[in-house]
Amino acid sequence: MSNSTTQVGESSERKPYRSHRERQRRRILDAAGRLFEEHGIEGVTAAEIVNAAGIRASTFYEYFSNKDDVVWAIVADVFEEGAERGKRAMDAAGTALAKISALLEFMADDLTHRPAKVRFMAEFDAMYARQWSPERLLSLEAQVSPGGFGYFSSLIREGIEDGSLRPELDPDLTMHAVINAVIGAQRRLASLGSRVELEYGHRIDRLFRETIRVILFGLRAT
Amino acid sequence: MSNSTTQVGESSERKPYRSHRERQRRRILDAAGRLFEEHGIEGVTAAEIVNAAGIRASTFYEYFSNKDDVVWAIVADVFEEGAERGKRAMDAAGTALAKISALLEFMADDLTHRPAKVRFMAEFDAMYARQWSPERLLSLEAQVSPGGFGYFSSLIREGIEDGSLRPELDPDLTMHAVINAVIGAQRRLASLGSRVELEYGHRIDRLFRETIRVILFGLRAT
Amino acid sequence: MSNSTTQVGESSERKPYRSHRERQRRRILDAAGRLFEEHGIEGVTAAEIVNAAGIRASTFYEYFSNKDDVVWAIVADVFEEGAERGKRAMDAAGTALAKISALLEFMADDLTHRPAKVRFMAEFDAMYARQWSPERLLSLEAQVSPGGFGYFSSLIREGIEDGSLRPELDPDLTMHAVINAVIGAQRRLASLGSRVELEYGHRIDRLFRETIRVILFGLRAT
Amino acid sequence: MSNSTTQVGESSERKPYRSHRERQRRRILDAAGRLFEEHGIEGVTAAEIVNAAGIRASTFYEYFSNKDDVVWAIVADVFEEGAERGKRAMDAAGTALAKISALLEFMADDLTHRPAKVRFMAEFDAMYARQWSPERLLSLEAQVSPGGFGYFSSLIREGIEDGSLRPELDPDLTMHAVINAVIGAQRRLASLGSRVELEYGHRIDRLFRETIRVILFGLRAT
DNA sequence: AATGAATGAGACTTCATTCAT
DNA sequence: GATGAATGAAGTCTCATTCAT
Numbered sequence: 001m002s003n004s005t006t007q008v009g010e011s012s013e014r015k016p017y018r019s020h021r022e023r024q025r026r027r028i029l030d031a032a033g034r035l036f037e038e039h040g041i042e043g044v045t046a047a048e049i050v051n052a053a054g055i056r057a058s059t060f061y062e063y064f065s066n067k068d069d070v071v072w073a074i075v076a077d078v079f080e081e082g083a084e085r086g087k088r089a090m091d092a093a094g095t096a097l098a099k100i101s102a103l104l105e106f107m108a109d110d111l112t113h114r115p116a117k118v119r120f121m122a123e124f125d126a127m128y129a130r131q132w133s134p135e136r137l138l139s140l141e142a143q144v145s146p147g148g149f150g151y152f153s154s155l156i157r158e159g160i161e162d163g164s165l166r167p168e169l170d171p172d173l174t175m176h177a178v179i180n181a182v183i184g185a186q187r188r189l190a191s192l193g194s195r196v197e198l199e200y201g202h203r204i205d206r207l208f209r210e211t212i213r214v215i216l217f218g219l220r221a222t
Numbered sequence: 223m224s225n226s227t228t229q230v231g232e233s234s235e236r237k238p239y240r241s242h243r244e245r246q247r248r249r250i251l252d253a254a255g256r257l258f259e260e261h262g263i264e265g266v267t268a269a270e271i272v273n274a275a276g277i278r279a280s281t282f283y284e285y286f287s288n289k290d291d292v293v294w295a296i297v298a299d300v301f302e303e304g305a306e307r308g309k310r311a312m313d314a315a316g317t318a319l320a321k322i323s324a325l326l327e328f329m330a331d332d333l334t335h336r337p338a339k340v341r342f343m344a345e346f347d348a349m350y351a352r353q354w355s356p357e358r359l360l361s362l363e364a365q366v367s368p369g370g371f372g373y374f375s376s377l378i379r380e381g382i383e384d385g386s387l388r389p390e391l392d393p394d395l396t397m398h399a400v401i402n403a404v405i406g407a408q409r410r411l412a413s414l415g416s417r418v419e420l421e422y423g424h425r426i427d428r429l430f431r432e433t434i435r436v437i438l439f440g441l442r443a444t
Numbered sequence: 445m446s447n448s449t450t451q452v453g454e455s456s457e458r459k460p461y462r463s464h465r466e467r468q469r470r471r472i473l474d475a476a477g478r479l480f481e482e483h484g485i486e487g488v489t490a491a492e493i494v495n496a497a498g499i500r501a502s503t504f505y506e507y508f509s510n511k512d513d514v515v516w517a518i519v520a521d522v523f524e525e526g527a528e529r530g531k532r533a534m535d536a537a538g539t540a541l542a543k544i545s546a547l548l549e550f551m552a553d554d555l556t557h558r559p560a561k562v563r564f565m566a567e568f569d570a571m572y573a574r575q576w577s578p579e580r581l582l583s584l585e586a587q588v589s590p591g592g593f594g595y596f597s598s599l600i601r602e603g604i605e606d607g608s609l610r611p612e613l614d615p616d617l618t619m620h621a622v623i624n625a626v627i628g629a630q631r632r633l634a635s636l637g638s639r640v641e642l643e644y645g646h647r648i649d650r651l652f653r654e655t656i657r658v659i660l661f662g663l664r665a666t
Numbered sequence: 667m668s669n670s671t672t673q674v675g676e677s678s679e680r681k682p683y684r685s686h687r688e689r690q691r692r693r694i695l696d697a698a699g700r701l702f703e704e705h706g707i708e709g710v711t712a713a714e715i716v717n718a719a720g721i722r723a724s725t726f727y728e729y730f731s732n733k734d735d736v737v738w739a740i741v742a743d744v745f746e747e748g749a750e751r752g753k754r755a756m757d758a759a760g761t762a763l764a765k766i767s768a769l770l771e772f773m774a775d776d777l778t779h780r781p782a783k784v785r786f787m788a789e790f791d792a793m794y795a796r797q798w799s800p801e802r803l804l805s806l807e808a809q810v811s812p813g814g815f816g817y818f819s820s821l822i823r824e825g826i827e828d829g830s831l832r833p834e835l836d837p838d839l840t841m842h843a844v845i846n847a848v849i850g851a852q853r854r855l856a857s858l859g860s861r862v863e864l865e866y867g868h869r870i871d872r873l874f875r876e877t878i879r880v881i882l883f884g885l886r887a888t
Numbered sequence: 889a890a891t892g893a894a895t896g897a898g899a900c901t902t903c904a905t906t907c908a909t
Numbered sequence: 910g911a912t913g914a915a916t917g918a919a920g921t922c923t924c925a926t927t928c929a930t
Binding site: 489490491501502505510511 | 902903904905906907
């Protein structure tokens with residue numbers, strides 16, 4: 001898996017490509033990413049990726065052993081980048097509530113600005129649920145919650161202490177529950193939203209922000 | 223086509239299978255349902271459904287025109303049944319908050335007792351998001367929210383009036399947001415949960431109930 | 445085969461249907477005829493005929509043993525009717541040349557007024573060429589040339605004698621050659637014509653009439 | 667797609683097969699051609715072509731996307747070759763009448779020496795009449811009439827001027843009408859002829875030559 | 889490092905037809 | 910005389926993947 005993560009630095013100018021190999025790899029990933037967002041993961045064949053990348057099928061297999069492999073590599077990128085940005089958003093905030101709020105806000109931004117990516121993640125979630133080795137999943141999930149699960153527990157504790165969070169919350173449970181719900185809501189909207197947004201206008205963003213509002217109400221100390 | 227529409231009578235109690243045709247249809251649906259739950263929708267081929275149903279491939283196509291057709295028929299069943307039970311749960315409750323609480327509780331029950339069905343719905347959601355005609359989706363979704371979307375708006379209004387819900391809530395938005403989030407959370411847990419529940423024990427239920435608790439905190443008037 | 449020919453009288457009012465059986469038979473033939481003209485013979489399945497006729501597949505097989513059977517029955521009708529009208533056209537004419545001219549004119553009329561039928565015959569011709577028993581074909585062809593092939597020979601002889609036809613013609617060959625060419629030309633135009641007539645306007649009729657003109661020039665004594 | 671376009675070089679002499687790919691392609695085409703001539707186009711399945719070519723089904727689809735694709739490729743070959751030989755035959759002749767005569771003679775030769783090919787074209791004509799895009803047909807037809815349709819018009823004009831053709835002819839119509847009739851006659855004989863030639867001996871050729879004779883009588887100035 | 893070529897393994901459907909009631 | 914139901918038998922096509930060069 002570590003081989004699937006290629007550097008996606010903060011500067012748009014990535015370090016000069018280390019090797020031809022790496023450049024080719026990125027080419028394939030980019031082509032695949034675009035196709036996945038447009039046609040869905042299941043809607044894209046290896047042959048199409050190969051075409052879009054401008055290489056030959058046999059060459060593809062020099063870089064990846066699977067379409068799945070490609071999917072995982074892209075997911076890893078998304079996680080990595082998300083973790084980084086999420087962490088930064090939280091670090092800037094003061095109270096625990098503010099941190100949580102910042103995290104959720106960040107997810108709303110993602111839904112607004114990169115819905116295709118979120119949709120991709122939604123498909124990944126459901127589709128791969130059966131094929132994943134839990135380890136592979138967990139190790140990736142761990143990246144999005146900096147400091148691991150423990151961090152979330154202490155965040156709630158911190159919030160209860162600093163008076164920003166409701167004392168009834170369960171430090172070991174709440175944050176996981178919230179994260180799961182928010183991701184679930186976000187991805188569901190991304191998946192289905194594009195289908196109904198014509199009829200509901202800009203509702204998708206608004207629905208998600210309303211979701212956040214309710215949850216923050218639920219967390220905030222009275 | 224007419225194949226794909228399941229009997230949705232006005233009385234919830236279907237008369238015992240009227241005809242041979244109906245019985246066969248149910249046989250296929252049951253076989254397919256079992257397979258979908260076990261191997262995932264994508265993991266099942268038409269040929270496997272055919273085998274499991276103990277018929278010949280050509281017979282299958284006398285009843286359904288597609289694997290998709292079968293999937294939709296099952297989804298319709300799930301929706302129908304869910305709508306019915308959800309409605310009954312809500313009717314028994316008093317205040318708007320109690321109604322909402324009953325609805326969410328009902329979803330928790332579903333997750334607990336029929337996780338495979340929920341997982342199925344999760345896969346359906348994400349996988350079919352791109353292939354659906356929004357109409358087909360909407361017409362089904364409409365069944366789950368008795369009285370249509372309007373009901374949700376008035377539910378919030380009712381709750382604000384009877385003092386059980388927070389006055390800051392937005393009648394036109396909140397309930398949709400909550401439903402979406404809860405469904406998203408539920409299905410996400412069902413999808414991923416089966417993979418990690420060995421490691422976390424009974425957590426899935428607990429996580430979901432914690433989600434509900436937070437959301438109800440967020441809705442309840444202080 | 446004689447069972448395939450149902451009466452198509454000159455009066456639109458056919459004798460009162462002799463039996464239910466005959467009425468059903470005609471229903472199937474009519475439905476099939478319409479479909480063949482619209483979609484081509486190969487483009488129509490037995491199931492479609494069955495639907496269009498408003499009966500059940502199994503009923504169909506009570507009347508015909510085949511789609512082919514239906515095709516032959518329709519062809520027989522077309523032949524019969526064509527023979528009758530052709531004969532009448534020729535009888536009205538005086539010289540042998542006038543008779544031939546009348547026959548060709550009659551074919552031009554057919555192309556103009558019933559192109560779909562001609563197209564049908566064209567498809568039949570080519571498609572069935574390999575499956576026919578020559579006998580079946582010959583016995584049908586015999587109907588269109590009243591008096592059989594011998595009639596054509598004597599027609600040419602008659603024309604040479606009455607001075608209306610070129611003396612160089614070969615009585616045993618010419619008329620068959622002409623008939624074949626004219627039918628070939630007519631059916632080819634009917635088949636391909638609909639495809640190009642948008643670009644060439646009303647050319648199909650004109651092309652066919654020009655064909656006739658040249659052939660009559662070729663037959664007429666100088 | 668690019669598969670379906672046969673090499674149509676400017677030189678009639680194709681260089682010996684350049685690549686393996688080209689050789690394989692030709693192998694499939696040859697196998698298919700043989701089968702089509704023997705069993706008719708409709709009577710041959712893709713699987714049979716595959717077998718006859720000694721390859722695997724999946725390999726077949728690397729070269730052609732369809733059975734239809736194969737048919738078109740063969741038709742293109744036939745057209746190409748026919749156009750070439752027809753042109754050469756006409757070039758050798760002097761007067762316009764001689765040119766036309768040479769062209770028709772060439773078609774008689776084709777019927778005599780390659781009846782199976784003509785039969786194939788007959789089936790193609792009728793069978794595909796409904797499925798063709800007119801463009802595809804026209805672009806092929808254009809090849810057989812060197813210089814395009816315009817050439818035919820000027821041929822008639824030339825003949826009227828050089829005194830070899832009847833002045834009553836219509837330059838814009840006659841030649842098209844004649845070509846259509848002759849092709850129609852030729853293909854009809856090829857289709858039906860094989861069925862009756864046992865009974866009529868060498869009649870097919872003779873019938874066709876008689877057709878030509880009559881038509882040339884009709885064109886020739888008196 | 890790249891690729892041309894081949895292919896195994898299936899999946900999905902269609903359709904004509906039979907037969908018991 | 911009508912038909913509901915079932916099905917045998919093909920046929921078409923896709924796709925991921927391998928392997929020799």
